Amino acid sequence: MSLTTAPAPAASPATPRARPTRSRGATQRFRDVVVLTGRNLLHIKREPLQLSDVTVQPVLFTLLFIYVFGSGVVLPGGGSYKDFAIAGLLAMNLTTSSMGTAVGLSSDLGSGVIDRFRTLSMWRPAVLVGRSLADLMTAVICSAFVGATGLLVGWRPDAGVASVAAGFAIFLLFSYALSWGCACLGMVSKSAESAQGIGLVILFPLAIVSNALVPTEHMPVVLRTIADWNPVSAVTTASRKFFGNPNPSVTIHAWPMQHAVLASLLWSVALIAIFAPLATALYRRRTTD
Amino acid sequence: MTHDLMIEARGLRKSFGPTVALDGIDLEVPAGAILGVLGPNGAGKTTAVRILTTLSIPDAGSARVAGHDVVREAAAVQRNIGVTAQDATLDEVLTGRENLVMIGRLSGLRRAQARLRAAELLDQFDLVDAADRVLKEYSGGMRRRLDLAAGLLTRPPVLFLDEPTTGLDPTSRVRMWEVIRGLVADGVTLLLTTQYLDEADELADRIVVIDHGRVIANGTSAELKTQTGGARLELTLSEVHTAAAQVLAPFVEGAVHVSHDGRRLRAPVRATTGLASTVVRALDDAGITVDDVELRQPSLDDVFFALTGHPTEEPDNADLEVARS
Numbered sequence: 001m002s003l004t005t006a007p008a009p010a011a012s013p014a015t016p017r018a019r020p021t022r023s024r025g026a027t028q029r030f031r032d033v034v035v036l037t038g039r040n041l042l043h044i045k046r047e048p049l050q051l052s053d054v055t056v057q058p059v060l061f062t063l064l065f066i067y068v069f070g071s072g073v074v075l076p077g078g079g080s081y082k083d084f085a086i087a088g089l090l091a092m093n094l095t096t097s098s099m100g101t102a103v104g105l106s107s108d109l110g111s112g113v114i115d116r117f118r119t120l121s122m123w124r125p126a127v128l129v130g131r132s133l134a135d136l137m138t139a140v141i142c143s144a145f146v147g148a149t150g151l152l153v154g155w156r157p158d159a160g161v162a163s164v165a166a167g168f169a170i171f172l173l174f175s176y177a178l179s180w181g182c183a184c185l186g187m188v189s190k191s192a193e194s195a196q197g198i199g200l201v202i203l204f205p206l207a208i209v210s211n212a213l214v215p216t217e218h219m220p221v222v223l224r225t226i227a228d229w230n231p232v233s234a235v236t237t238a239s240r241k242f243f244g245n246p247n248p249s250v251t252i253h254a255w256p257m258q259h260a261v262l263a264s265l266l267w268s269v270a271l272i273a274i275f276a277p278l279a280t281a282l283y284r285r286r287t288t289d
Numbered sequence: 290m291t292h293d294l295m296i297e298a299r300g301l302r303k304s305f306g307p308t309v310a311l312d313g314i315d316l317e318v319p320a321g322a323i324l325g326v327l328g329p330n331g332a333g334k335t336t337a338v339r340i341l342t343t344l345s346i347p348d349a350g351s352a353r354v355a356g357h358d359v360v361r362e363a364a365a366v367q368r369n370i371g372v373t374a375q376d377a378t379l380d381e382v383l384t385g386r387e388n389l390v391m392i393g394r395l396s397g398l399r400r401a402q403a404r405l406r407a408a409e410l411l412d413q414f415d416l417v418d419a420a421d422r423v424l425k426e427y428s429g430g431m432r433r434r435l436d437l438a439a440g441l442l443t444r445p446p447v448l449f450l451d452e453p454t455t456g457l458d459p460t461s462r463v464r465m466w467e468v469i470r471g472l473v474a475d476g477v478t479l480l481l482t483t484q485y486l487d488e489a490d491e492l493a494d495r496i497v498v499i500d501h502g503r504v505i506a507n508g509t510s511a512e513l514k515t516q517t518g519g520a521r522l523e524l525t526l527s528e529v530h531t532a533a534a535q536v537l538a539p540f541v542e543g544a545v546h547v548s549h550d551g552r553r554l555r556a557p558v559r560a561t562t563g564l565a566s567t568v569v570r571a572l573d574d575a576g577i578t579v580d581d582v583e584l585r586q587p588s589l590d591d592v593f594f595a596l597t598g599h600p601t602e603e604p605d606n607a608d609l610e611v612a613r614s
Contacts, residue, residue: 031394032394035394038391039380039383040388042383043382046383046423047382101464110382111381112374112376112378113378115344115378116378116379116392116439118344119342119343119344119367119372120396121367121368121397122395122396199320288346289305289338289344289346
């Protein structure tokens with residue numbers, strides 16, 4: 001079945017080639033990440049409706065929880081629910097919005113654009129890293145909306161600027177770590193819709209069964225144990241500490257509640273250490289045929 | 290001559306579950322040549338292109354593009370190829386220019402280089418007016434041109450075009466052909482797949498016909514036509530002349546068919562140089578004047594039918610160009 005083609009027609013002198021000036025390695029990888037992060041940010045700019053998850057929802061949640069729940073919750077050890085709630089609302093909003101990573105990757109995989117990327121000599125994981133960094137930007141927007149709404153309705157942190165910033169930063173780190181988990185979810189789900197469906201089932205309980213919105217002490221024992229060991233609770237407790245806000249969980253004996261900052265950092269690092277390599281492997285598997 | 294081959298595939302096989310997409314395909318394209326890979330839907334064309342462009346790994350066989358193995362040296366292959374896939378592979382939410390700059394940057398061009406090259410290509414493909422519109426507003430023909438431009442950012446020496454005109458309206462199709470001819474004039478090596486026989490005939494130096502994952506024929510367009518049935522001579526006389534068929538007889542192979550009105554004559558011939566002139570001169574010498582003479586080559590549709598025993602599928606009209614908005 002072999003075939004031989006005729007001698008080549010003399011190729012006309014090739015036009016000067018704009019050969020990629022390639023410095024393989026870190027520089028090019030960094031550039032690929034920057035380019036793809038920029039691309040994802042452009043998506044957000046062009047389709048602001050996508051942003052409602054991190055703009056409208058945080059404002060709505062903040063108002064609803066503060067005025068509806070806040071009227072019924074009495075904090076052990078006293079303090080205002082508004083002051084207690086803001087860290088919890090950050091937890092709630094950032095946890096659920098990390099789903100955006102799953103949805104975004106999943107819809108990219110469903111379009112032809114990934115095939116195009118794969119024919120380029122770019123650094124493959126840049127697709128994932130670029131996505132996670134763009135989603136970190138949306139998490140920043142999300143926390144800004146929660147913080148601003150909180151300030152408008154009377155939230156008052158009782159700490160220095162650096163400490164308050166640390167309270168936000170520890171949440172952003174956690175949200176970044178979670179988005180790698182969500183990246184894995186995006187890689188194994190068939191469509192953006194199913195990614196969103198599955199994501200909600202996992203992330204919503206994760207956010208709710210915690211000390212984010214109500215103190216855990218009156219929960220049934222099983223729920224309470226789960227809540228005290230839930231990474232979301234650790235981060236929320238750490239954040240309340242940094243904000244200088246009412247923080248009933250510090251009296252709980254569970255290790256993460258006693259060492260909330262360390263626990264938050266450990267959780268975040270562990271999630272990244274597990275899910276970033278896993279997402280990369282899943283991405284390779286998903287895009288190899 | 291191996292070192293002159295820009296694309297070289299040996300015994301490529303690929304199955305998807307029980308479906309055999311490629312059943313041992315060999316391809317060779319010398320530098321600067323255009324190979325047309327012709328076959329109906331599902332023949333294995335796209336699978337072959339996906340393997341050659343590093344998107345898919347063959348189950349067996351090997352392939353080299355620009356001298357590099359497509360599996361072991363994928364990155365080197367990627368630096369030498371431009372690809373225009375059958376399905377749109379650009380970002381719908383970005384503008385044409387943003388897409389090109391992004392792809393240029395991801396191919397290793399510096400920002401300024403990428404911008405300059407994007408502007409050149411937008412100009413070359415007549416997309417300047419649409420350059421800063423998002424792709425959602427592009428028509429099918431504009432998308433295809435942009436997709437082609439996206440494969441050219443680094444001026445790769447080898448290009449793969451997978452069904453570049455499928456689904457385009459006739460005007461966009463002819464325009465795409467012009468664009469492709471322009472590229473070839475630059476000396477690139479090109480592998481083009483198509484279900485359109487006239488497209489392969491128009492653009493390719495050589496044609497490989499594949500069906501059910503196998504190469505069933507290859508050669509130049511003319512060779513393929515000769516392989517499968519000869520040419521036909523068709524004449525229209527100014528007025529009926531009973532001796533016409535006799536005069537024609539020595540030049541044809543087989544019987545001369547005369548139409549009911551006696552003015553039109555048809556006969557199988559072996560196409561040789563100057564045949565039409567010779568026939569007309571002979572008729573003229575016999576005092577017979579000719580209004581029209583045509584030497585018809587068999588179409589590639591005839592060729593395909595002769596090779597496979599089934600006609601090529603009708604192009605799918607369902608996905609004719611629709612401006613998505």
